[in-house]
Amino acid sequence: MNERLAAAWTLLPDYLGWHVLLSASALVLGLAISLPLAVAASRSPRLRWPVLALAGLIQTIPSLALLALFYPLLLALSTLLKGVLGHGFSALGFLPSLLALTLYSMLPILRTATAGILGVDPAVREAADGVGMTPGQRLVQVELPLAMPVIMAGVRTAAVWTIGAATLSTPVGQTSLGNYIFAGLQTENWVSVLFGCAASAALALLVDQLLGLIELGAARRNRALTLVGAAGLAVGVVLALLPLVKIGQPASYVVGAKNFSEQYILAELMADRLEKAGAHVARKEDLGSAVAYRALAAGEIDAYVDYSGTLWANVLNRKDNPGRAAVLAGLTSELKKRDGVRVLGSLGFENAYAFAMKPERARALGVASLADLARQAPGLTLGSDLEFLSRPEWKAVDGAYGFRFKAQRSFQPTFMYRALAGGEADVISAFSSDGRISADRLVVLTDPKGALPPYDAVILISPKRADDARLIEALKPLVGSIGVEAMRAANFSVDRDRDKLSPGQAARALAKP
């Protein structure tokens, strides 16, 4: 317990620094856009309605979806720029997070600032005209100062929302306090999850209190209070950003990982080898499945591990299944030709989709293969991870066997195994390298029709690093070095409830011969 807490503490300067930088930038940008908009909206009733309605509409988009939407949008823009100007920009990480959070912070500021300006006593407004102020002077010297307490209330709401929503920037590749939560959820490290929640909540409360001082100072027309609040914020931001100055030196390599335990372990394994070779390595973890490959192709990450079947179906859009060796060979030539991506080689194990059942249940129903399963399906509930049912693999296997399940339920992978153990699902779409298959002694159903494609774990290298001797030399020895049992054991050491290892520890254990 204490060890995990200590591990969480050591990550705090980096995570907190990025979280503060991201939230503060989004808030400042949100203010810079919302205030002029609010002034315009308070002047023109015709503008007021559409502006407030649009801001309200953005607010109804779930924040995670908003963050996810900016990635493809920016990627398209970057590709366009690349075509026109010769170089694009990173569509991953800070930029999409900043834009989404900025949009998110705008509504409360817009609403309160518009209401605050409209709420200024008309007699005072006329007095401002009467003493000879221009409309601009009236705004700056009279309307904004009088509306300030109301505006600050909106800024406080926006700050709390932004700091909370910033934890969701982790899946688009931006380091934040959300890394604790997403990684902890995957590896069932609840200390990490709680630590992330507590850190984000504490930050939100602190910022809210400091902004509250400014609000109180504005309401009581007490400059000292306002100054104390503003100084507190400024000092806090500077302190939080200090660690980033050191970290900010460019990494020579960026290793990517998708959002599950095996990916964290393999990323650590690759990073360890690169660091031993004297390179500086940055990690971009918790990338969405589709995001990861595009990030590699765009050169935003240099190396990560993907699975042959995933690439075959989702990147090359192939629906056939010519067999393990043919898929690997096809990928190696096609990805090179199409995107310049180098397939370094297979690690030596498969992480395939596999339908798994509890042995006693399988025995009682007489199910050993997917064909048997199809016969029993109308009485059974299928538990799957969040994406399986919308993936081509499911369509392929469903097309081959014609399943008619009683019910289909989606779970976060960790909870999928729990559901199988608890009887809420009778069969799950497991992963063949998952440590819990051996640990729970699950039965993996055979696939007599060969409908499930092969899923060899392969190391991918970005186009600009395809011929980087130091990188290739460091990672090449990993090819063919990890068997499925070794991977299952490493995964289980991270996923189990007791004596958990961190992905880094598991990677070092895996590296030992």
Next chain:
Amino acid sequence: MASPAIALTDIVKRYGARAALDGVSLTVPAGQFVALVGASGSGKTTLLKTINRLVAPESGRIAIQGDDAAGQPAPQLRRGIGYVFQEIGLFPHLTVAENIAITPKLLAWDAARIARRVTDLLGLVDLPAEMAGRRPAELSGGQRQRVGVARALAAEPRVLLMDEPFGALDPVTREALGRDVRALHERLSLTTVMVTHDMAEAVLLADRIVVMKTGRLIAHGTPAELAHDADPEVAALMDAPRRQAERLRAKLGEGA
């Protein structure tokens, strides 16, 4: 001959179909104290606000000391004309000194000159110097309106406009402030136009009274002239304070 301080010619102002001002002309010679009187909705406040263009008329000409008021931007025109508001209109977020200094600041006076002017004005409107750092909310109604007068006079205007300036004050404060304003009018050689619905106040303070009704100017003259006006409505209006005074004397006399 010097041009009049204020010359309004054929001013028309409509709010929808209703004419708030229906072709009003009015000339105020320099140094005169004019009271604008009339019932609510007669257009007296609207007329006052056209003088410093707080209200923009549909047609008509406004000249201030011979210069066309439309010849310069409205904010610049207003900086040269003092204005005392009905609801006082002090800026609640500024101190007394900052309120008084607002127009000189807009005119970019240097800080030392502004500080001297604020001290002088506090004395002029009979407020103690230590009031300078207070907020309007800490003052009594009478003190606030004294600040309002000081603010209107801060940039040394030649013309002072007042919109029912003493309406919200108690009778004692009201009388004292009225006398003080009249004294300032003399001392600073101002041209003053005051809107009021209080006939006694108009008679006591003004050199000339202008009577308005439904957007038109129906009579004007010295209080004595108007008391004998042929229009029975005007005569009744002028008679009101006298009758009131007589009734008061009778009642108070009875009690003695």
